[in-house]
Amino acid sequence: MTRPARRWRLVLLLPALALLLLGLGFVRFLALAAAGPAEPERPTDGIAVLTGGAERVETGLRLLRQGRARVLLVSGVHRGVTLADLAHLAAMEPGELAGRVALGHRATSTHGNAAEVAAWARAEQLGSVRVVTAGYHMPRALLEVRRALPEVAVLAHPMLPATLREAGAAGRLRTWSLLLREYLKYLAVRVGLPAPAAPRNTHPAEPGTAMEPAEPGDAR
Template sequence: MSEEAAAPAPPRRRRRLWWVLGLVLGLAIAFLLGFAVFVARAFDPAAPSMQETDGIVVLTGGSERVATGLRLLAEGRAPRLLISGAHPEAGLVGIIAAAGHDPAPFTTRVAIGRAAATTRGNAVETAAWARAEELHSLRVVTASYHMPRALLELRRAMRGATLVPHAIVPSTLRAPGTLWKASTWALLFGEYGRYLLARAGLSALASPRREIRDS
C-alpha cells in the first residue's frame, strides 16, 4: 500500500463529510418529526371554529364530507356552499340525496364544481367561485389528513381570504385497529409526501388525477 493511499483524509474533507452526514441526519429527523405531527393531527384534528363565514366549500372525496357541508349550511354557518371536484356526471339532486339529505331546501344554495380533479384544481375552482360570489371567508370541509395540503393550495389561490378548517376524521382512520394496518400508514405517508411536494411548489407532482376517496 502506498503512503498516499494510507494517508488519512485531509481535515477539510473530513469536516465536509461530517457536515453532509449531519445535514442528512437533521433532515431525516425533521421529516420524521413533521410526519409524527401530521399523523397526530390526522387522527385528532383541532376542533373547528363555529364562526359564520361567507361560504362553505366541500372538497369531494366521500359522502361524509358532503353530508357535513350540508349540515353546516342548514345550521346557518354560511349562506351558500360549493361542492368542488364532483364527478362530471353527478347531478346536484343525486349528490345531496346520496349524502342523506332532502335536496329541496338546498338546490338554490348549493353549487357544483366539476372541473377539479386534484387539490390544486379544487383551489382554482374554489377561488373562481368565491370571486364570482364576492366571498371573502370560507369554511373548508375535507378529510383531516387532506386538510394541510388543501389549505396550502387554497391560500395560494385565494390570498387574503379567511379560511376556517373543518376537518373530518374519515372512517378509514376511525375503524377499530386501523392504526395497525399497513394501508393506513401508506395513506398517511403518501399524503404527507404530497403535502411536502406542494410546499416545495411541486403541486403537479403532488396531485394525481382523481385523488384518493374516503367517506
C-alpha cells in the same frame, strides 16, 4: 481530526440531520391532520367541500342545513352528479338546495379544487369560507386554497374517514402509507412543486362514491 475524516463526518451528518427534520415535520403534520374544526361555532359566508368521499358531502350539507353558511360548493364532483343526488344524500328536497348549492365539475386535483373554490368565492363575494375535507388532506388543501384566495378567511372543518375510525386502523400499514404520501405531497406544495400523482382509482382510506371524481381530489 484529519481533513478527510471531517469531510466524511459531514457527509454522514447531513443526511442524518435531513431525516431528523423530516421526522419532526411529519410529527407536526400529524398534529395538523388530527386537529378538530377551526372555530366550530363560527358561521361563514360559504362552505366548500372537496370531494373524495360521500361523508364529506354529507358533512357540508349538514352544516348548510344548520344555517352555518349561506351557500355551499362541492368541488371536483363527478359530472353525472346532480343537485337531486345531493338532496337524496342529505334527505332534503332538491328545491332546498337550488340557489344555495353549486357543483364544481372541473377540478381533478387539490390545486384544481383551490382554483374552483377561489372562482366561486369571488363570484359569490364571500368574505369567509369553511373547507370540508379529510383531516389528512386538510393541511395541503388549506395551503392551496389560501394561496388561491388570500383575501378571504379560510377555516378548516376536517373529518375523519370511516376506515380511519375503524378499530386497529392506527396499526395498519396502509394507514401510515397514506399519511406519509400525503405528508410528502404537502411538502412538495409548500416548496412550490406539484404534488406527486397517485395511481388512478386507488384510495386506501375512502372508497369511491358517486360523489367523487374518477381520481379523488386529495389523491393528487
